[in-house]
Amino acid sequence: MxxxxxxxxxxxxxxxxxxxxxxxxxxxxxxxxxxxxxxxxxxxxxxxxxxxxxxxxxxxxxxxxxxxxxxxxxxxxxxxxxxxxxxxxxxxxxxxxxxxxxLTWHGHFKCLLCGQVYDVEIESLELSGLDNYQVLEKHLDLKGLCPSCSHKK
Amino acid sequence: MxxxxxxxxxxxxxxxxxxxxxxxxxxxxxxxxxxxxxxxxxxxxxxxxxxxxxxxxxxxxxxxxxxxxxxxxxxxxxxxxxxxxxxxxxxxxxxxxxxxxxLTWHGHFKCLLCGQVYDVEIESLELSGLDNYQVLEKHLDLKGLCPSCSHKK
DNA sequence: GTTTAATATTGTAATGGTTACAAATATGAG
DNA sequence: CTCATATTTGTAACCATTACAATATTAAAC
Known part of the structure; x- marks a missing residue:
């Protein structure tokens, strides 16, 4: 399931x-x-x-x-x-x-260079193997380079 | 996109x-x-x-x-x-x-009672608003009660 | 096998975000 | 106004992690 x-x-x-x-x-x-x-x-x-x-x-x-x-x-x-x-x-x-x-379900992207944290929209997510698990918190965290720091490089 | x-x-x-x-x-x-x-x-x-x-x-x-x-x-x-x-x-x-x-893409579930961390399989994930972002790390973290701790309650 | 330079490991002190706690202050009911 | 309760403050303590200098180990050159 x-x-x-x-x-x-x-x-x-x-x-x-x-x-x-x-x-x-x-x-x-x-x-x-x-x-x-x-x-x-x-x-x-x-x-x-x-x-x-x-x-x-x-x-x-x-x-x-x-x-x-x-x-x-x-x-x-x-x-x-x-x-x-x-x-x-x-x-x-x-x-x-x-x-x-x-508190609406969304993810976060943190730029490893400038440190800024951006919201990320989550269109869909399907997980398996969680039957009988009671999920109280969900966190989706991404790291990388934001558009402006990608250029600096 | x-x-x-x-x-x-x-x-x-x-x-x-x-x-x-x-x-x-x-x-x-x-x-x-x-x-x-x-x-x-x-x-x-x-x-x-x-x-x-x-x-x-x-x-x-x-x-x-x-x-x-x-x-x-x-x-x-x-x-x-x-x-x-x-x-x-x-x-x-x-x-x-x-x-x-x-290192294969998977999530984690941590039980708030017993503290154990379980792997979670991610069937699919769709994000939007990340054009021009360079994603280097992805983390999906869940917290809650695992099946055996749910019962204890 | 020694010597030598580079790398790995150790023990301990320092760091830094967070928490604990007791004292001081502010608030609200009567 | 007075008392009981809740809030705020300042500082000390906590604790996982890092920094660092000293020691030990390894590998290569001789």
Whole structure:
């Protein structure tokens, strides 16, 4: 028997309307997460920038606006979001966890030169040998050279 | 345009004949890797056990037979094998790198309870949006509960 | 068989992302 | 306002991996 998994929805586009803080607060509340200012800003960064940042990148960016924020809060909050299943953790490289608030099924491509992570649309995927396995997470990670780094070469 | 990737070959079966040290030595030689005893034993473990071990698991097992072996040698050797492209590194979890000497295209399933890593056959995979991307590595990682751990629950 | 240069291995210190934890702060109910 | 609870902070600890310098082994040349 073969398990057939298809992309259900379109990935978010750069042109999609960004979420505002009110919407984010409402969303976090629905998920049983009290919408503190830090949590709002961290989720806002993830959902609107969609650059698959590391915890440290989020910390560095938010520190400009919220100088008192601490690294521990960023890590705590990201773990909370993951536990509540509103973000996924990407372990493309073993020395850096990246975070993604887009939960629709898609893959990732990391450029080995510039380090950028791109979304990849998965048209279809068929697996076999998974009868009686309970699949809770799926990750498709590609590595290589992105178009602009291919040229540099 | 859609990139279509299919499994080219069957995965190794448990019943396949294990490699002996002579064959491994010959193989390493062909790859330009001098077949020292430690390298032979590390590759033997990877190719014949196929349990996707961590560096430390390999170290602990080989230490019984080669008490003088050091962790650094295991790490050095695994990195050498990866650089020479005869093993792949699995970053299913960010806190542990696992090694796999099977290079035919297949996925991995890690059980969140017992921690075991199983091979998954990929019947087909279609991706889009990768024009002009140069794909050098592909990883499909699943997590969940394996059949026996599903029952325990 | 020695010498010599190159390669492999070892033990340990350092690295760096992440987590643990206890203290300090903020929040919300009564 | 006060208390109990939840959040945030700063720092120390953790731990897999890497760096590195010293030692040992190998292979080739003599």
């Amino acid at each position: 073969v398990t057939n998994m298809r992309a259900q929805t379109k990935l978010r586009e750069k042109t999609d309307k960004p979420w505002n803080l009110d919407e984010i607060g409402q969303f976090l509340g629905q998920q049983g997460i009290r919408p503190s200012f830090h949590r709002l800003k961290i989720f806002e960064y993830l959902i609107n920038e969609r650059t698959h940042p590391t915890a440290d990148e989020i910390y560095e960016v938010l520190k400009k606006e919220i100088p008192a924020i601490s690294r521990a809060t960023v890590y705590n909050t990201l773990r909370l979001f993951f536990d509540r299943k509103i973000v996924q953790v990407l372990n493309i490289e073993k020395n850096e966890a990246r975070y993604d608030a887009t | 859609v990139t279509n990737m299919r499994a080219q070959t069957k995965l190794r079966e448990k019943t396949d004949k294990p490699w002996n040290l002579d064959e491994i030595g010959q193989f390493l030689g062909q790859q330009g890797i001098r077949p020292s005893f430690h390298r032979l034993k590390i590759f033997e473990y990877l190719i014949n056990e196929r349990t996707h071990p961590t560096a430390d698991e390999i170290y602990e097992v080989l230490k019984k037979e080669i008490p003088a072996i050091s962790r650094a040698t295991v790490y050095n050797t695994l990195r050498l094998f990866f650089d020479r492209k005869i093993v792949q590194v699995l970053n299913i979890e960010k806190n542990e790198a696992r090694y796999d000497a099977t």
